[in-house]
Amino acid sequence: MNPIDRFQSVWHDPNDYARKRKQQTGRKILGYFCSYAPEELIHAAGLWPFRLLGTRGEVRMADTHLQSYCCSLVRGGLEAALNGSLDFLDGAVFPHTCDSIQRLSDIWRLNAGFAHHFDAVLPVRLDSPSARQYMIDVLNEFRQELADAFGTEISDDAVWQAIGDYNRIREKLRTLYELRSRAPGLFDPSTVHRIMTAAMVMERREFFEQINAFLEGVDPDAAGLGDTGRKRVVLSGGICTHPDIYELLARAGADVVWDDLCTGARYFEGRIAEDGPDPVAALADRYMERTVCPAKHRDTTARARALVDMVRQQQAGGVIFLLLKFCDPHAFDYPYLKKFLDEAGIPSLLLEIEEQPPPEGQLMTRFETFVDMLSD
Amino acid sequence: MAENEKKHDPEKEKRKIQTVSRMKEIMTDYYIEAKGARENGRKVAWITSGGPVEPLIAMDVIPVYPENHGAMIGASKMGAQLCERAEEMGYSRDLCSYARADIGDAVAKTGPIGGLPEPDMLVCCNNICGTVLKWYETAARFFNVPLFILDTPFIHREFTDSARKYVLSQIYEYISFLETHCGRKMDYEHMEEVGRLSVEATQLWQSVLDTCAHKPAPMTAFDAFFHLALIVTLRGTQVTVDYYRQLLDELNDRIDRGIAMVPNEKYRLLWDNLPVWYRTRWLSDKFAGHDAALVADTYTSAWSGMLPDITGQTFLEAMSETYTKVYINISIDRMFDIVAGMIRKYDVDGMVMHSNRSCKPYSLGQYDLRQMIMDRLGVPTLIIEADMVDERSFSESQIDTRIDAFMETLKA
Numbered sequence: 111m112n113p114i115d116r117f118q119s120v121w122h123d124p125n126d127y128a129r130k131r132k133q134q135t136g137r138k139i140l141g142y143f144c145s146y147a148p149e150e151l152i153h154a155a156g157l158w159p160f161r162l163l164g165t166r167g168e169v170r171m172a173d174t175h176l177q178s179y180c181c182s183l184v185r186g187g188l189e190a191a192l193n194g195s196l197d198f199l200d201g202a203v204f205p206h207t208c209d210s211i212q213r214l215s216d217i218w219r220l221n222a223g224f225a226h227h228f229d230a231v232l233p234v235r236l237d238s239p240s241a242r243q244y245m246i247d248v249l250n251e252f253r254q255e256l257a258d259a260f261g262t263e264i265s266d267d268a269v270w271q272a273i274g275d276y277n278r279i280r281e282k283l284r285t286l287y288e289l290r291s292r293a294p295g296l297f298d299p300s301t302v303h304r305i306m307t308a309a310m311v312m313e314r315r316e317f318f319e320q321i322n323a324f325l326e327g328v329d330p331d332a333a334g335l336g337d338t339g340r341k342r343v344v345l346s347g348g349i350c351t352h353p354d355i356y357e358l359l360a361r362a363g364a365d366v367v368w369d370d371l372c373t374g375a376r377y378f379e380g381r382i383a384e385d386g387p388d389p390v391a392a393l394a395d396r397y398m399e400r401t402v403c404p405a406k407h408r409d410t411t412a413r414a415r416a417l418v419d420m421v422r423q424q425q426a427g428g429v430i431f432l433l434l435k436f437c438d439p440h441a442f443d444y445p446y447l448k449k450f451l452d453e454a455g456i457p458s459l460l461l462e463i464e465e466q467p468p469p470e471g472q473l474m475t476r477f478e479t480f481v482d483m484l485s486d
Numbered sequence: 487m488a489e490n491e492k493k494h495d496p497e498k499e500k501r502k503i504q505t506v507s508r509m510k511e512i513m514t515d516y517y518i519e520a521k522g523a524r525e526n527g528r529k530v531a532w533i534t535s536g537g538p539v540e541p542l543i544a545m546d547v548i549p550v551y552p553e554n555h556g557a558m559i560g561a562s563k564m565g566a567q568l569c570e571r572a573e574e575m576g577y578s579r580d581l582c583s584y585a586r587a588d589i590g591d592a593v594a595k596t597g598p599i600g601g602l603p604e605p606d607m608l609v610c611c612n613n614i615c616g617t618v619l620k621w622y623e624t625a626a627r628f629f630n631v632p633l634f635i636l637d638t639p640f641i642h643r644e645f646t647d648s649a650r651k652y653v654l655s656q657i658y659e660y661i662s663f664l665e666t667h668c669g670r671k672m673d674y675e676h677m678e679e680v681g682r683l684s685v686e687a688t689q690l691w692q693s694v695l696d697t698c699a700h701k702p703a704p705m706t707a708f709d710a711f712f713h714l715a716l717i718v719t720l721r722g723t724q725v726t727v728d729y730y731r732q733l734l735d736e737l738n739d740r741i742d743r744g745i746a747m748v749p750n751e752k753y754r755l756l757w758d759n760l761p762v763w764y765r766t767r768w769l770s771d772k773f774a775g776h777d778a779a780l781v782a783d784t785y786t787s788a789w790s791g792m793l794p795d796i797t798g799q800t801f802l803e804a805m806s807e808t809y810t811k812v813y814i815n816i817s818i819d820r821m822f823d824i825v826a827g828m829i830r831k832y833d834v835d836g837m838v839m840h841s842n843r844s845c846k847p848y849s850l851g852q853y854d855l856r857q858m859i860m861d862r863l864g865v866p867t868l869i870i871e872a873d874m875v876d877e878r879s880f881s882e883s884q885i886d887t888r889i890d891a892f893m894e895t896l897k898a
């Protein structure tokens with residue numbers, strides 16, 4: 111199977127992929143919901159971190175545990191845990207994240223019945239030396255709990271090795287994003303999205319081989335492919351699980367050239383220093399410096415400034431906000447982000463996503479109207 | 487005839503709590519003082535309801551509570567209108583209605599007190615939710631004032647040593663923040679005195695709530711929602727200590743004289759979550775109509791749960807644990823232990839849970855908590871879906887029917 115087909119098949123059914131690959135490799139799998147889950151430590155323990163992205167099916171069993179005013183990521187994630195579709199997981203780790211995921215952790219621990227459960231309650235503040243020290247302490251506690259639970263040791267060398275692996279994976283993902291930004295026509299509109307999903311769910315060594323092979327096959331100067339003649343936009347929000355959005359946007363006349371999604375650019379942002387004395391402190395420093403999730407605090411305008419800079423750097427004409435319904439941290443930031451964009455003369459569109467995006471026809475009309483407003 | 491009874495019902499007069507008028511005086515004085523802070527050269531800090539107010543009192547800064555203001559807006563039935571104002575500014579209707587109403591009123595200034603006194607600084611403690619972090623960031627941008635965040639890690643299983651160390655270092659960072667923005671040093675002896683008053687008030691508040699263990703209860707949770715204001719806003723002052731002593735005396739006197747808040751109290755209920763501020767009277771009458779008294783609640787008791795253990799440590803040191811362990815900063819199983827204790831203490835027949843759209847950390851998990859309460863303790867539990875301030879999320883006919891049906895099962 112060539113790399114693109116492999117990515118496509120993983121995207122199509124991540125659970126099926128995990129089940130089969132686990133059988134072949136014997137690797138244990140730990141699920142997680144958040145880009146602050148310390149994957150490097152999981153990887154260093156010889157486990158395989160698997161990003162949970164809700165469910166594509168109907169939510170039924172989760173209704174007995176969660177109210178309707180809870181986001182689809184949390185409801186869908188719990189549904190998948192309860193209905194057996196995550197039967198390959200050996201456990202999950204919850205790094206606090208937000209009010210809803212914090213409660214999901216309790217409900218999951220009390221009902222889902224996986225062998226292992228970890229809470230790594232990271233700081234919410236990412237702006238002070240005491241928060242950094244606390245982050246290092248929590249990561250070390252998680253490292254110890256993980257080692258105890260799986261009867262292994264996680265040496266500094268193993269963590270340094272994992273950091274190296276992750277730095278290389280993240281470099282490749284950055285290369286992929288940069289290629290798309292330079293020449294959006296090199297890929298089908300949703301290809302990068304599908305590869306990002308694969309990056310977060312595939313056994314990481316296999317993913318690294320596949321992404322290398324994929325990138326080797328890309329000719330960045332392929333004549334005529336690069337320039338699509340479409341306008342350039344960036345996406346802003348938490349997670350995106352809908353490849354249709356990229357395809358519809360392309361049909362409406364715009365290419366997504368960058369994003370600040372936690373399932374997108376924030377996943378690979380920030381290289382971990384490989385030359386320090388303490389590998390766990392190095393992990394903490396990446397989190398302390400990376401663009402924040404709105405559930406974390408850096409300062410009161412950091413996200414807006416980063417977004418405006420991103421739009422300028424990527425020479426994009428506008429921003430599309432993907433707001434997951436009932437996601438409080440993102441919903442609170444939206445008015446001020448929009449204000450900063452307005453002041454910088456950058457048009458934006460707000461798209462609220464419940465379990466599914468709005469129907470295709472309606473979405474297409476909104477995209478076309480928005481794209482028409484954008485300057486080239 | 488019904489009208490007549492309302493006007494001249496000596497029975498009803500007798501059941502009124504007299505101390506209520508003293509609360510109104512104190513709160514009026516407090517808001518006048520806060521509104522006039524600038525002319526009198528005093529600083530105002532906005533602080534979250536679960537935040538450590540004692541250092542502010544010790545530094546002579548006037549604490550102002552946007553959440554208390556949110557409750558006032560709700561009780562004045564101005565919630566929907568002010569929430570809509572925030573929605574016009576781009577804030578989603580799914581966000582916390584305290585935050586929406588308060589953000590709306592900061593712009594409109596049409597609320598019950600014509601807008602809160604503007605802050606010189608903001609103190610946000612996330613022990614009650616992640617929403618306050620976002621809300622206070624919004625306020626920091628709007629008023630362009632400094633923001634201090636006290637980050638209290640959620641307790642899923644235990645309060646770890648690393649969390650204790652982290653919170654304690656932030657308590658000292660908090661004091662430095664106040665010293666910087668007030669331009670003077672903290673008087674640590676005075677701080678301990680404020681701490682002592684805070685502990686005393688908290689103990690008195692617990693004693694006030696404990697009077698409801700008596701059958702019949704001399705007050706109900708609906709009264710506690712009202713008398714709560716001082717333990718939230720002015721913990722650490724003598725006036726609060728004096729107030730709760732007076733209230734406690736009155737309640738004990740009611741017990742001696744056999745005065746019950748619900749005339750024919752037959753059923754004793756436990757309330758969970760914030761009040762439905764714009765419907766407290768309706769709900770109170772509704773339950774009383776079934777001879778049911780809400781004898782306790784998990785909300786007002788959260789402040790007495792904050793009682794620090796100050797043996798062998800200073801008040802400031804004790805604060806790190808006290809403020810991290812509050813009721814909604816702990817896991818569902820730990821919440822169950824507290825609820826089970828209350829069910830025993832107040833000898834409760836049933837529980838009423840307000841599933842509050844505005845408050846995810848309080849409400850998500852209620853379905854599991856309810857199941858644990860029914861399975862392990864055999865206590866029937868009703869869930870009503872509503873919102874604390876936004877009356878658009880209240881369906882009277884549906885809730886009316888559900889309460890009737892629930893009471894029928896209790897009576898059966």
